[in-house]
Amino acid sequence: MIHIFLYIRLAIKPAVRFFIVSFLFPRTWLLYVASILMGAGAAAIWTGQGNYLTLNSDADTISRNSGIFWAMLQCSLFFGNLFVFIKFQGKTHIDLETRNVVFGALTAVCAVGIVFLLLLRPTRRAPAVDDVKNEMALSEAEGPMEAFKGAIKLFCTSDMILLSAAFIYTGVELSFFSGVYSPSIGFTLAMGENAKQLVGLSGVFIGMGEVLGGALFGILGNKTTRWGRDPVVIMGYLIHMTSFFLIFINLPNTAPFGDTTDVSYITPSPYLAMLCSFLLGFGDACYNTQIYSMLGGKYADNSTSAFALFKFTQSLAAAACFFYSSRAPLAVQLGALAVLASAGTAAFCRVEWRSRARARAAALEPVGDKLSPATHALADDTLHYD
Numbered sequence: 001m002i003h004i005f006l007y008i009r010l011a012i013k014p015a016v017r018f019f020i021v022s023f024l025f026p027r028t029w030l031l032y033v034a035s036i037l038m039g040a041g042a043a044a045i046w047t048g049q050g051n052y053l054t055l056n057s058d059a060d061t062i063s064r065n066s067g068i069f070w071a072m073l074q075c076s077l078f079f080g081n082l083f084v085f086i087k088f089q090g091k092t093h094i095d096l097e098t099r100n101v102v103f104g105a106l107t108a109v110c111a112v113g114i115v116f117l118l119l120l121r122p123t124r125r126a127p128a129v130d131d132v133k134n135e136m137a138l139s140e141a142e143g144p145m146e147a148f149k150g151a152i153k154l155f156c157t158s159d160m161i162l163l164s165a166a167f168i169y170t171g172v173e174l175s176f177f178s179g180v181y182s183p184s185i186g187f188t189l190a191m192g193e194n195a196k197q198l199v200g201l202s203g204v205f206i207g208m209g210e211v212l213g214g215a216l217f218g219i220l221g222n223k224t225t226r227w228g229r230d231p232v233v234i235m236g237y238l239i240h241m242t243s244f245f246l247i248f249i250n251l252p253n254t255a256p257f258g259d260t261t262d263v264s265y266i267t268p269s270p271y272l273a274m275l276c277s278f279l280l281g282f283g284d285a286c287y288n289t290q291i292y293s294m295l296g297g298k299y300a301d302n303s304t305s306a307f308a309l310f311k312f313t314q315s316l317a318a319a320a321c322f323f324y325s326s327r328a329p330l331a332v333q334l335g336a337l338a339v340l341a342s343a344g345t346a347a348f349c350r351v352e353w354r355s356r357a358r359a360r361a362a363a364l365e366p367v368g369d370k371l372s373p374a375t376h377a378l379a380d381d382t383l384h385y386d
Contacts, residue, residue: 050307052120054296063229064218066292070285071214077281078207080106085200151305159354160306162347163294164313166233169344170287171317173240173337177206177280180325180333181247184255190268198270205277206284213285228356229290230349236286237345243279244334246272253329290348298355 049069057065087102154160185191186199217232250272252262291310299306325333 050292050295050310051304053292054300054303054307057296062296063289063293066289066296067214067216067218069214070289070292071211071218074207074210074214074281074285076207078204078211081200081203081207085197085204088200089197150302151308154299154302154305155309159298159351160309162351163291164309165340165347166287166291166344167310167313168317169337169340170284170291171314172321172340173280173284173287174314175318175321175325176333176337177277177284179322180256181277181280182206184251184330185270185273187255187257187259188251188268189259189261190252190263191270191273194270198273201274202277205274206281209278209281209283210285213282214289217285217289228352229293230352232286232290233345233348233352236283236290237341239279239283239286240341241338243276243283244338246276246279248331248334250276251330253331255330256325256328256333287344294348294352298351 053065053069054062083105084102087098155164182199182202185202186196189195191198249265250268252260252264252268254260254262295306295310296303328336
């Protein structure tokens, strides 16, 4: 399966590069076509890299590897926004030369990414006894339709339904901080003469929070595995709720709709706005690293379907947020985020606690009910979290 996804990613990766190149020749129809291709490419890339992460991890390293992966991924958000902030500084109009430099550099980085993708080594996780039996039974019968039906069955399980609440929240808050919050800072004219430049700087601080969060949870991966994933998610929830309140009192309610001279409960502060950007990024890292760890550990034997369902649900929620974000006042959007964050966090913790209870029950089973010594060599390499 991993070979298939590597080939799919190699075929789809140029679609992402095509999207970036399309900005060098701005045409409305071309941007729409490139956006569709990039969306299709992202689906395969995210599913494939989640599967690849799972196959290169075990129960003790999945949390660490998820954190490292997230930190490396979000470096693009930090360095990309920093690069754009520097290039756009002092400009009220983006000239042709600046545009070519920015998107030319991004195209080159994308090309380097394709080269590194080619260098990834194929790998295969050592199968458990149940995996071997299932593979022998399904190797000839399972096809695309059977795999699709299997994904639907997985989605209908109680744990995956609960996790979908967390997936939905990550999609909505992703759309909020990437497409609503930063532009709202630029639209708030009371921020000062440099309000427009703060849009790029906000992206830099979001990236800093993402990278720091991913690196921190990567370093503390063994600790989070021992303590559970729920404390990290609860911390992310508290951080996001704090940032929502600070955004509410710092930015005017009409900020998402365009330039405004309105103020909120306090005089808009650029420093407070940047702090909120950092908190949004750090909180997002709390959620996503633990979701990756959960999917890679709990659904190790079916990680492809699990990550596909994650991206499907998250992307659907993100699309819905982009639809209503241009119509809903800031207070309404923050209220919706608070409700979804509460539901998603509670659902994630419920699944985590249920998994730990199953693991404790399995550990207390009589020795005679466990695997025979002959099968332990294979079972030791499995990724079952529960």
